Amino acid sequence: MKFEQAERLSKLPTYVFALLDKLKEEERAKGKDLIDLTIGSPSHLPPKAAIEAHIKALNEPKSHKYSSFEGDPDFIAAVCHWCKQQYGxxxxxxxxxxxxxxxEGLAHFYMAYLNPGDTLLVPLPMYPSHFRGPALAGAEPIILPTVEKNGFLPELDIIDESIANKAKILSLSYPTNPTAATAPKEFFEKAVRFAKKHNLILIHDFAYAELYFEGKKPISCLSIPGAKDVCIEFHSLSKTFGMAGWRLGYAVGNKELVNSLKCIKTNLDYGPFAATVKAGTVALKTEKRYLDEMRLGYQMKRDIAVEGLNSLGWKLKKPMATFYLWIPVPAGFNAMTFVEHLLHKADVVLSPGIGFGDLGEGYVRMALVDSDEKISQAVERLKKAGIRYSG
Ligand SMILES: Cc1ncc(COP(=O)(O)O)c(C=O)c1O
Known part of the structure; x- marks a missing residue:
């Protein structure tokens, strides 16, 4: 039998991370004890009270029913309160x-607004959902290149008028995965003006809203006056509360945009498990101390990794947000060959930058999501293997 996949699937380029999984599997089959710093799955645990709320909800018969399309009113109230308290x-x-x-929300939002042949503006490097999601909808991402010299911010001023006018969406995400870049208020002001001028929907993916260091709190795009006319912002409980496996997030902002997302979702799912939503409601009420400790934990890992790698010749600056390091590869390698070299010579696995778009070539991403000891050990393994950066 020959099954013919829909074009939307067959035209997707190979997922680099699936390839990487295969390589890891082969090494593990040989008995290798790998330090795997690829996936951004947080190492901190959810608040205890959230776990307890989940267990309690599991024993309530109503938790096991289909959830309501409108969502749990307690969760929604907690989201509104949280957004006011945390982002004003x-x-x-x-x-x-x-x-x-x-x-999930991002992929479905792109489906809700993009037709085959539509275009959208996407800075790269960027979290893959922002170019693979549109590709699934048959749309064509117009790449806005970002580089370190410009703080990994796209230059909106130089985008051709006709390209901006034709596009339907501008997608942003600060703090950024994988580059750990943050954006100042002025950039968001400019982005809102730009979106209004060119009749664009402004998506802001704010997954790393709470993962910042040294008091440098990232701002919500919706805090810019008038942003709600054009913007939908995506928030996640995964990174904030160490709940990546639970699958819980939310989108807030322009009502029409939010309603389109709800509409497409009513045709595809019933929303998250009710017990998870109850736990999320409790998490959103967690004391400030939990988040302070979480940030300090990742700051320590950041310092260990940056200082360790810089002792091997790199000249990395300490990122002010996210738990990622965006690391240039030494001369003579590209992103994938360096990942393979690290895997085979040092038993350390990092993500190739090309997984985040072509402009990620020449970089690898380290996710600081293991214990401090493992992160030190990873640097030690590089040192032992004679891996250094020499430009
Ligand atoms: C920038 C960004 N957005 C969204 C997500 C997805 O997060 P969630 O667990 O809420 O689906 C991730 C996950 O790594 C991410 O890095």
């Missing part, structure tokens, strides 16, 4: 869509 943004209960993680 006023969100009405009708401006919230509950998501099975923000990745």
């Amino acid at each position: 943004i006023s969100i009405h209960k009708d401006e919230v869509a509950t998501l099975v993680g923000s990745k």
Whole structure:
């Protein structure tokens, strides 16, 4: 039998991370004890009270029913309160869509607004959902290159008018996975003006909203006056509360955009498991101390890794947000050959930058999501294997 996949699937380029999984599997089959710093799955645990709320909800018969399309009112109220408290943004209960993680929400939002042949503006390097999601909808991402010299911010001023006018969406995500870049208020102001001028939907993926260091708190795009006219912002409980496996997130912002997302979702799922939503509601009420400790934990890992790698010749700056390091590869390698070299010579696995778009070539991403000891050990393994950076 020959099954013919839909074009939307067969035209997708190979997922680099699936390839990497195969390589890891082969090494593990040989008995290798790998230090795997590829996937951005947080190492901190959810708040205890959230776990307890989940267990309690599991024993309540109503948790096992289909969830309501409108979402759990307690969760929605907690989201509105959280958004006000953390980001100073006023969100009405009708401006919230509950998501099975923000990745799901992003992919479905792109489906809700993009037709085959449509275009959207996407800075690269970027989290793959922002170019693979549109590709699944048959749309064509127009790449806005970002480089370190410009703080990994796209230059909106130089985009051709006709390209901007034709595009339907501008996608942003600060702090950024994989580059760990952050964006100042002025950039968001410019982005909102740009979106209004060119009649663009402005997506802001705010998955790393709480993962910042040294008091440098990232801002919500919705905190820019007038942003709600054009913007939908995606938030995630995965990174904030160490709940990546639970699958819970939400989108807030322009009501019409939120409603389109809800509409497409009513045809595809019933939302997250009710017990998970109850736990998420409790997580959103967690004391400030939990988040402070979480940030300090990743700051320590960041310092160990940056200082360790810099002792091997790199000249990395300490990122002010996310738990990623965006690391240039030594001369003579490309992203994938360096990943393979690290895997075979040092038993350390990092992500090739090309997984985040072509402009990630020449870089690898280290996710600081293991213990401090393992991160030190990873650097030691590089040292022992004679791996250094010499430009
Ligand atoms: C920038 C960014 N957005 C969204 C997501 C997806 O998060 P979630 O677990 O909420 O689906 C990730 C996960 O790594 C991410 O890095």
